[in-house]
Amino acid sequence: MGKVKTKTGPLARRPDNSAFKQQRLPAWSPMLTANTVLPFFYFMALICMFLGVWLLLTVQSTKEMKLDYTEAGTCDRCFEKRKNVSNAAQPCSCTVVFSIGKKFKGDVFFYYGLRNFHQNLRRYMDSRDDAQMVGRKKNLQTPSTYCFPFTTDQNGQPIAPCGAVANSMFNDSFVLTYHMPGGRPEKVPLLRQGITWYTDKNIKFRNPKTENLTLPEVFKGTAKPLYWQKPVYELDPLDPTNNGFINDDLIIWMREAAFPNFKKLYGVLNRAKEPFTTGLPAGNYSIEISYNFPVQYFRGRKEVVLTTLTWFGGQNHFLPIAYLVTSSLILLVAIVLTVVWWKFGKNGKNMEE
């Protein structure tokens, strides 16, 4: 089997004797039998067990408070009111009270949640114009066809921001008040900015170039979305820089949720002042809600969620449990295989077949 050095002469067509061409590449060929896989099974079971326990301990330290305010407290009145479309322009506010048993330590996140709201419908999701959001003048005047039928209003003016997603933006607002025992109610300060992805705020969403024009002037010639009460450049009356397409609430809303039941960040506890420097103290709280968003058409619910987070996310026990279950499954399988190996495969019985 000597190597042929020359390719001319009588054996010209002789194939190369290389490992690749002769299919003799060095190879690792694992056998899947009980005795070969057993160590792996035990090892995996251990790993999963360890991770599961670790995660479980981590998750245990989180706190969460959920409050469905659709018809809670005084909101039933507003709920009824929003059933009628003609009342859409009338403001309605209500208050819901709740209490926290144990102190929420660290950063506390305030979410609003919607149930049964399908932000993930295909046509709904597509109904937006990213180019408009990024501040292109051209798209401001002529929104993308994806936005249809929310491209122009009745007068033919282009809608900014166009599309169904922006149109259906959640527009309840909340004021959280802490009722200190024996003291006067204190408004819980929330950071309403800086709660978006950095890239969203700075790259994906930008206002059209102002060039010494004020925001209203830039958006001149565009109409507000049909369901909105105020135009896009007046979304945040408190902070003029938080208006237009770079409004945090808008940005967060535009990040479409994956499931019909979802929550979106409303604000983060501002821990600058006492008594909130270490978190949310235990006690009674009330939320004053400006109740605008109608949910009865789609049998939806609205809620607010207060939660603390770990490095690992919110209070979700699924993953640690999944790890633990998987670990026990692997262990079970490993034990079965051990028995099999003990009974049948140990002495290389199948060799004789």
Place this chain on the structure above:
Amino acid sequence: MARDGEDAGMVKAAKVKRQRKKKTKENKTRTVHANILYDNAKGEENPNRHYANNKIKTTKYTLLSFLPKNLFEQFHRFANVYFVFIALLNFVPVVNAFQPELALAPVVFILSVTAIKDLWEDYRRHRSDKEINHMDCLVYSRVERRYVEKYWKEVRVGDFIRLRCNEILPADVLLLTSSDPDRLCHIETATLDGETNLKQRQVVRSFFDLDCDFDPTKYNSIIECEKPNNDLNRFRGYIIHRSGRRDALYKENLLLRGCTIRNTEEAVGIVIYAGHETKAMLNNNGPRYKRSKLERQMNVDVFWCVIILLVMCLFAAVGHGLWMFQYGDKRPVFDVLSPEGTDLSPIMSAIYLFLTMIIVFQVLIPISLFVSIEIVKICQVFFIHQDMDLYDEETDSHLQCRALNITEDLGQMQYIFSDKTGTLTENKMVFRRCTVAGVEYSHDANARRLAMYQEMDSEEEECTSHGGTLPRRDSVTSHQSARVVLRSQSTKSHRRTGSRAEAKRASILSKHTAFSSPMEKDITPDPQLLDKVNECSSQMDFMRFHSQPMSQLPSDLSDIIDFFIALTICNTVVVSSPNQPRQKVKLSEGYAPPLKSPVKTIEDFIKRFTPSRLTSGSNSSSSSSLITNRSSNRGCSSILSSPSAEKLRYEAESPDEAALVYAARAYKCSLVGRLPDQVTVELPHLGKLSFELLHTLGFDSTRKRMSVVVRHPLTDQITVYTKGADSVIMDLIKPPNTGENSHSVCFIVYRTQNYLNLYAADGLRTLCIAKKVLTKEEYACWLQRHLEAETAIQGREELLFESALRLETNLHLLGATGIEDRLQDGVPETIASLRKAGLQIWVLTGDKQETAVNIAYACKLLEPEEEILTLNADSQVNDTGHCFINENDYSADHIYPSSSPSSSSVPFMVHRLGLVIDGRTLAYALDKSLEDKFLAVARSCRSVLCCRSTPLQKSMVVKLVRNKLKVMTLAIGDGANDVSMIQVADVGVGISGQEGMQAVMASDFALPRFRYLQKLLLVHGHWCYSRLANMILYFFYKNAVTLIFWYQFYCGFSGSAMIDQWYLIFFNLMFSAFPQLITGTLDKDVSAETLQQLPQLYISGQNSEEYKPYMFWMNMIDAFYQSLVCFFIPYFAYADSDVDLFTWGTPITTLALFTILLHLGIETKTWTWMNWLSISFSIALFFTVALCYNASCPTCYSPSNPYWTMQRLLQDPLFYFLCVITPVTALLPRYFYRACQGTLFPSPVQVGRQLDKLPAETRRNILSLSRTKYVNHIEQAKHHYHNLFVFQPYINVPDTITVMGHRQPLECNLVLLVFYVKVFWILGLV
């Protein structure tokens, strides 16, 4: 001046001729005029202008037509149409799911990959076309009045071209003149039919006696011939001279395109067919496409995939309708109107959604499956080509895959139909014994010599395998003592002194030397016969000297000399000399041979060219001198008195002819020259005798004989020598008239017949030699009719055939010869291991029953302990509808005295049956009414041997077995008679041997030797099958992991996808494509060694165990489970969070990728660095693409916008936690199942793998143990199965059986019934 006038006349004549041409056009003939007559005339004047020019264009496309034509061809594949349909569906706004341009991407990708492949192939064809079109040749130019160089493509019909030695013919040319004094031109047709012997072509008869050089300007004849056709062996027409004389044209006058001129200085001819109308081009049809069994099975499952897809779409559509319906009239804010702005009813939107879902779920139908399979098959073909074990040094050829897409069929074969001659045997004929005038000459010395060759051979092989020490045979008689052991590697060129090795070497060195191994050439004469020949010839010499009539010679002696003359001249052997290289050496300057000098003998010829040869010192000369030296060293009797004759080399169309000529040479009756009209023979004492060759009636398979008509130079009688199959010759022997010697003639015939039977029993090929002396009157009478037949245009073949029949009657038997056709190396071993692999081997041969049976024993196809059923219908009475089937026992040393039912003590013999059937009986057996019974009998037999079968019967048998038993069939053969069988079988294998290339041309795979079939089937077939089967299954699994379906439950069945459209579309096409291709190409479930040592492993392929229908469903279920895991673990992990769609969908994509790759990892049996590389590459590619895509542009991929998602995810610990848990959970069941299966009930293939891992010593022990055990087990199981299933339906033998359309008389049925009962008894059922 005068010429001008002549031209004018010509033009006028041309007009007339054109009119005639129009007339003849209806007669389906072609008229060819010389072009030079029309050089001045305008293009349209040229009568040849309608014929194709010599420019060839084998490309399919032009630059312009490529796109439409290629697309058109690709859309013939249904899958492509389907995917284009889906892509176009995306452009409809109501139903679109993805960005339309993006959705086009995969289809465009697939189409363009195929298009690029086609383009490349076409470009290569274009390149080779161009090269061929721009080859040079000499064309006569009227303007310059000489031959000028032109490109091939400029040659037109009617051109005169001058051909020089070793030139390749540019077109089909009618030979008009040759520098050869005998007006011959030798051509080599290897490129056309693979036959390496030179063929002679003759100048057209009317130009034969041209004295001076041929002058094209004086040519003014018209040629009429048939339209272009692809029959290489037919050319008919005539040439009309100005004088009105007509001369017939034959195929001997035509030089075909692609052949090479040899041994002829110069030749001139006129182009008859050019370019695509040449016979060579018309014969050139491209590769064939077959569909493999695996692919057929796969298509069924693709169909199932379509069903699943439709069900899922329907489910989603109904779901969406209901979801819409629950909201009633009030539309929720998130429900967007249709693009038309209309409000859709739930039903309408459900219908639209159905179409959308088809787009979204399109991945379920694997778009890249077909392309991937093609790629993998090409790689498999590459590896098969590269296998060193399938390379034959002797012929410097390796296996060729001619059909690229049925490699996996090789792993599923169940029946092998093999030809005998040239396939199982070498088709290298060795003269063994002969009978002359009823006396047997056993040639014992020759037999001893042959035996020794074999011994030497095996010894030599042994020695080479031990590396370097080699015996060298210096003496015939005592090779043991004279063994010289050479240790030095430098003597490599002298190492191969063994017979076959030397043959190998000789044939390698001078590639074209066919049939000239010393084994065939050197025959040790029988001393008794040699004496008689000497005696006889000296007597004849004496008589000649004294001018006595030769008829006074004693009849037995004259028979002997006639016998050898017949052997020498009754053939078509061409004589050449090894010293005279085929490629005639260019003559040195100044040496201008007088072309017209009378070179009448080959010897002269040789003398003339020997000096120049010596200076050239080519390879072939050294090899031939080597042979010469060796033979002189040996000093055995094979050295002939005439050194010139010794050097001669014979080239024959069939190897047995050469064997006979060599045999005759051993008796010093050597053929020294052959010209079209005379044969020169050198006889002892008598010297050179020239026989005037009057006619040659060539061999054909119907007559099974050939004859030559010569004028005997000594007796001056017209003598016919006939050589042919004994069955036909014996019938033609003149019945002894009531003369005094009638008894002796009878006796001779009887004795000869006995010896013939004996020879056949020894496995020799027998030929009978006969002669006939014609009186002048008889000859004249026959000649007249023969000439009529020769010149006839219509039905010439039939007339010639009849003419031959008229001549070949009342023959006088001279003798018979026995030629051995040696078995090829390793045939018995190959057959044994193929058998163990569960393959049924049938041998279909045209040979005699006795010969075939003997060869079958020799190659262990039949075994002595087997019971042989022989089916022979009686030929004499079969017309009356009487048939009988006798049951014989051929085993020589049979332990059981007879096959009669009385010997009931043979329980274990139950399944050992062999069936032998002959052609005549086969004709009945293949009849519609009997074929089932025939098959039933044949199936119960371990081996089946069909003798004396015609090519058509061969193909009918294959077709019958293939269609009735629904099995995979492989036909292997080497000759033209196997072509139909090869074409009918699922896989046709051609042996690229010595009987031309027709079998190879028709085959799917071409092997150099039969024994390579073992590795081809057992190793490559098994690998190809298991690789492809696993890959296809994996493909289905991979595509069925449809995560999006589960998401529909959470998005109102609206068809939205959490996986970004980019990932969705490129997932199968790019991210997960490479590892499976690598595994599909390189995975080895069992090593090649084990596969060959344990042929039983092949059975898994036969039973399609790698890919059963249930496996598809198992894979579907597994895919279902895995998709559930991959969907719901991330779902619950992210449930109730603020996760957005793509931040949640991207991990799912990643998880699915990991899971799919790890799944492949479980299914991969061998991991080479390429597997690791491909998997890492896939993962790296995914992340790279994802990161780039997510960072590239926030607005470009509207409507989806996954900007910075991947980057965020990589910072999220949850993502990594998901990446660990999900694949583990998803793959746990499969991994567990595989481990259990490997431990508890391993398949034979897995056992084979386990064996691979053991140390070599243990493995050998186990193998030797298991071999006996396993085989018995399998055989028993198999035959048990047969017993149960085959014979049950035939217990009720029908009352009447129709044979050949006649109602058979009762006795026939009774015989059949008895036969069946006997079979039942043998099988232990009755």
